Amino acid sequence: METAAGVEACLPIRSDMDLVWVRQHVRQAAAQLGFGLVDQTKLVTAASELARNTLVHGGGGRMEAAHVVRGRVNGLRLAFADDGPGIPDLDRALTDGYTSGDGLGMGLGGARRLVHEFAIDSAPGAGTTVTVTSWAVRPPHPREVV
């Protein structure tokens, strides 16, 4: 299978303008890998939530995008990483409606619902990396939980 040029990237997340670039990149990459319109929209929305968390809660960071392949299926893997304070209580952070700021508290749990695979690596003081993967067709394996 051809690797899709223009999918792999590392984008900075330092301002709300960078969030626009992240959304644009994910949209383009997902379209290029053959994602349908609804799946593109879900992945871009999840990326927007996670990138904003990187910016607002993590104090800035980056997104790495990678083309992954499983069998004959194309996937897009996005890792949002920061060196911020970390998340002390993951279960609480994933609970709908929990926010430590003035948000709706829907971003993290909502993003998890919008993607096929979702993982958080975070420890107090050691930053946060949220990695999500979606596949251009139905996921080849059941949804993975954190």
Added chain:
Amino acid sequence: MTHGFPPPATGHVPVLRLGDVLLVTLQGDLHDSAAEQLQQDIGEAITRNRAAGVVIDLTGVEIVDSFLGRVLAEIAAKARLLAAETVVAGMRPAVAITMVELGLYLPGLRTALSTEDAMRLVGGGYADTVARPGGRRPGSP
């Protein structure tokens, strides 16, 4: 960073007055501070024009995340305090599906399929004056 397409439209969002309805057309990808600016602009425009309704056209919007969702809900809440009703129009099906899965329900926001329907809902007949944007409400400056 080389993107083979022009940068997204993220700047100032114009607020148009049509009779006693304000029409706001969101296009492309708004950055967060533009969305916050819009919230403030609409509040001021409602007061200045004594508008009875606000129609937000989402036809050109590709995603609504929790941030934009909250901005829309706050616009509607503020408009209601100023006795104006807000209707969002033309939301794309993929956007609506995604919002439900994200968990964003936006209580208090009325929706309409088209801008025309929305104008009718809030404007009580002003939809027909769309071609005459200069029309003034009696008593407005």
